[in-house]
Structures are given as C-alpha cells and as structure tokens.
Amino acid sequence: MLIFLAAVVFYAFNRWRQLSAFLLNRHRSERSSLSPKDFPSANQRAGELVTALESFLGAFVDHNRRASQESHLQRVILECAKLGYAVFSQPEEIRFNFSHDGGGGSIVVLPGLDQVSDEHGNRNKAPRTIMPPTIESI
Numbered sequence: 001m002l003i004f005l006a007a008v009v010f011y012a013f014n015r016w017r018q019l020s021a022f023l024l025n026r027h028r029s030e031r032s033s034l035s036p037k038d039f040p041s042a043n044q045r046a047g048e049l050v051t052a053l054e055s056f057l058g059a060f061v062d063h064n065r066r067a068s069q070e071s072h073l074q075r076v077i078l079e080c081a082k083l084g085y086a087v088f089s090q091p092e093e094i095r096f097n098f099s100h101d102g103g104g105g106s107i108v109v110l111p112g113l114d115q116v117s118d119e120h121g122n123r124n125k126a127p128r129t130i131m132p133p134t135i136e137s138i
Helices: 002-024 041-060 063-088
Strands: 094-097 106-110 112-117 123-131 134-137
Touching: 002 063, 041 063, 094 123
Parallel strands: none
Antiparallel strands: 094 112, 106 134, 112 123
C-alpha cells in the first residue's frame, strides 16, 4: 500500500511540474524549455541574491575587485537559473540514481540519471539509465 501511495505522489508531482511548465511558457506551441529571459524579474532577483550573499562573501574579496566579483556571481546565478528552468520544463521525468553494489569500500561521488518517463510523460516499464553513477573506492 505504501509503495502504491508513493508512486501516486510521484506521478502527481511530475504531472503538476509538467502542467506548471506548460502554463508558464510563453511559447506553448513550440514546447520549448523555459528560460530566465521569459521572466523579466529573474535579473532583479539574481541581483537581490548577490546583495544578500555579499554580506558574507565580501569579507573574502579584495575591495578593488568587488564589482567584478558581484558581476560574475550574478552571471553564475543566472546560469544556474537557466539550468533549473530547463530541467523543470522537461516533459520527461528523470531521477538521480545513488545506488551501487560496490560494498562498503566505495562511495557514489556523482549520481547517475534514470529516465522514468518519456518525452510525452508516459511512464517507462522500468527506469532507463541515461548515465550510471560514478563510484570511487575509499
């Protein structure tokens, strides 16, 4: 019963994500990925985050290079937002895979990616491994 409930919750969350991405997209007929450019406030929000982080990070930066550091940090934040929008707006469901059978002498350093549903949102019979986890010995 618990496994069935978890599957239903995952399905509902994935469907909510797909519909939200579809409704947020200005170019719905193209089925393109969302982008920070679609949201004019993204630049402003990135600037606000830089300002908030500056109170902490400012102690580690030379005062002569502060403006350059703020500019670089804002560009990094916008690139992360771009990646987040792209991942959020994909119709397929992809999950991280942390599993390995290497025993106690190894650790997953980079999770793998498993495709749970296809680009139309239809669930695969079994997850398809897109990229296996990277495992290192300790």
